[in-house]
Amino acid sequence: EVLLVGSGGGLVQPGGSLRLTCAASNFPFSDFGMSWVRQAPGKGLEWVSGIDRSGSRTFYADSVKGRFTISRDNSRNTLYLQMNSLTVEDTAVYYCAKDVSWSLTHFDSWGQGTLVSVSS
Amino acid sequence: QSALTQPASVSGSPGQSITISCTGTSSDVGRYHYVSWYQHHPGKVPKLIIYDVSYRPSGVSNRFSGSKSGNTASLTISGLQSEDESDYYCCSYTSNSALVFGGGTRLTVL
DSSP states (O other): OOOOEEOEEEETTTTTEEEEEEEESOGGGGSEEEEEEEEEETOOOEEEEOOTSSSSOOOOTTTTTEEEEEEEETTTTTTEEEOOOOOOHHHHHHEEESSSSSSOOOEEOOOEEEEEEEOO | OBBBBBEEEEEEEETEEEEEEEEOTTTTTTSSSEEEEEEEEETTOOOOBBBBBTOOOOTTTEEEEEETTTTTEEEEESSSGGOOOOOHHHHHHHTTTTTTEOOEEEEOOO
16 A cells, blocks of 8 residues: 655744655655645645656646745655745645656545644 | 636535536646546545546546536536535646646535
8 A cells, every 4th residue: 555654844934944755655656756735724725846756857836936846765765845935825734645647647645744834 | 827616515415416517727627638536535635536537546436427528627426425525626737737726615415
């Protein structure tokens, strides 16, 4: 069974930074694209960022472009999301998700989510 | 990247059928067959129920079906059951090489 374990969330002040990590196991990590999806309190799902299987192509929602950086380490089966210049609007549960393809299509497995709270 | 448009809520009685619409533009839903649907029970992780407009993953009930016409995709759930009560989200690939979700629809089984 695919296992995705997210970590790195927490409380941070506006303007601060945080790095999320998603540890993947039980599947060939380097064969699949990965994404981060978030859900703000009381709101719907929002796709945040994606990366292809090699890490050579990255994709971002307009709301985070220039502030967030997605990356992966295929030797460690790990996905990252570096979040800078955080605002209160970034407060959400962040899920890592495994794509069914090498790039960006749809997600067949999700991590349990890690909570990011941006507040002064 | 504006969110796809879904009704905020729908409801139906057990055994009935309901349809949830998902309206986008010619740059997303209307252009690509990469439309998917997710079921999300509060407190749990989202579950893929439809992909590529109308395909069901293995293990998903055939009571769930998807379709698309122009810029609007639809999810139909037939033979409603109490366990279908959940939030449902559509998602589409876009011409900006991104994904966009719908605002979500809360399904209530009366």
